[in-house]
Amino acid sequence: MIRYALMCGCGLEFEAWFGDSADFDAQSARGLVTCPDCGGADVRKQIMAPAVAGKSDKRGASDPAEDAARFEDFAAQVRKRIAETHENVGDKFPDVARAMHRGETEHKPIYGEASKSDAEALADEGAPVAPLPEPFVPKDRKKLN
Numbered sequence: 001m002i003r004y005a006l007m008c009g010c011g012l013e014f015e016a017w018f019g020d021s022a023d024f025d026a027q028s029a030r031g032l033v034t035c036p037d038c039g040g041a042d043v044r045k046q047i048m049a050p051a052v053a054g055k056s057d058k059r060g061a062s063d064p065a066e067d068a069a070r071f072e073d074f075a076a077q078v079r080k081r082i083a084e085t086h087e088n089v090g091d092k093f094p095d096v097a098r099a100m101h102r103g104e105t106e107h108k109p110i111y112g113e114a115s116k117s118d119a120e121a122l123a124d125e126g127a128p129v130a131p132l133p134e135p136f137v138p139k140d141r142k143k144l145n
């Protein structure tokens, strides 16, 4: 059994048990994972920050190596999540983001590369772009051309 922290499109966060992750995927695909509040099926797994039990009992004493490892675990999960749910548009990011913002193409979650000035120009146009700090950038990114 595996317990997942879930989040509904309505904003409710709740937990549910599944046989395994494939069980969750199967139930979710069939719309069987529903929100206890609104009954909706727009339910997703939350990104989870691992709660790693420290080896030391010393309060307030944190091991920098342990903290770094914990952060790397978290960053790895974020990278995986982004790679799974966002399309890599590489260095076409400014063009694709701008076309979506202008309604010229279908909206979809994307990530890619933009210069600081491109990103600022997009933000000035009101496009919903957010810089992705380096630790969270998927490492399998590839240039598309």
Ligand SMILES: [Zn+2]
Pocket (backbone or CB within 6 Å): 008, 009, 010, 011, 012, 035, 036, 037, 038, 039, 040
């Ligand atoms: Zn809901």
